Amino acid sequence: MxxxxxxxxxxxxxxxxxxxxxxxxxxxxxxxxxxxxxxxxxxxxxxxxxxxxxxLHPTPDHHKNALDELHDLKLNYTQIPAKEVASRIISSLRPLMSSQFGRSFLYSTTDEFLKHFKEYSNELIGMESSEELLKIITACDQLRFSPSNDNNSERESLISNSIELVRNFPKDK
Known part of the structure; x- marks a missing residue:
């Protein structure tokens, strides 16, 4: 069991x-x-x-843009009226100037610029560039408002002077 x-x-x-x-x-x-x-x-x-x-938003290169616009203008300035040439020169220089002098430059007339920014531009961009800039602005005003503007050599020299100014302009503020 x-x-x-x-x-x-x-x-x-x-x-x-x-x-x-x-x-x-x-x-x-x-x-x-x-x-x-x-x-x-x-x-x-x-x-x-x-x-x-x-x-994503790189800062625009105002020098390159101004040079591109001025070189395009130099290629076909003979087909464009003198007032348009002067306007294009000024419009290509404006972004470059606003990067150096601030936004107040965009809204100033030639006389206001000459009055307010002359000394400041001498310090900022140098005496030679400042004088050249003033010559270009004055020549553009004369070209825009003069009754006889058929002189192509005057336009070409103004465009060449503008290109040289942009090339010699300082990149930093």
């Missing part, structure tokens, strides 16, 4: 594995580390997007 020995419990045959019981502070610490790394990466991504948007 079989013995009536009790059947051993499974726990007695196979002891349960030792499970590490973590401390609650460790779990909170790891959770805070993960949350802070997620927040920092989120702010880093936002900062990179903002920086990328700001670098």
């Amino acid at each position: 079989p013995d009536n020995d009790p059947i051993p419990d499974i726990k007695d045959i196979f002891p349960p594995p030792q499970i590490f019981d973590p401390d609650i502070a460790t779990i909170v610490y790891i959770g805070l580390l993960i949350a802070s790394s997620i927040l920092l990466s989120y702010f880093l991504i936002i900062w990179l997007k903002i920086k990328k948007k700001k670098t």
Whole structure:
């Protein structure tokens, strides 16, 4: 007859594995580390997007633009009326002047420019460039408002002087 020995419990045959019981502070610490790394990466991504948007708009090169416009004008100044030549010279010089003298230059007349910016232009761009600039502005005004403007050599010399002025103009403020 079989013995009536009790059947051993499974726990007695196979002891349960030792499970590490973590401390609650460790779990909170790891959770805070993960949350802070997620927040920092989120702010880093936002900062990179903002920086990328700001670098998409390069500053225009006023020297290059003015030279391009003046060279185009020099190629076909004979087909354009004298008033238009003078206007194009001034309009090609305006962005360059506004980068050097500020926005107030854009709204000033020739007389106002001569009055207010003459000394400042001597300091900023030098005596020779300043005198050349004043000559060009005055010649453009004479070309625009003179009744006889059929002299092509005067236009060509004005365009050449403007090109030389732009080439010799300082790039930094």
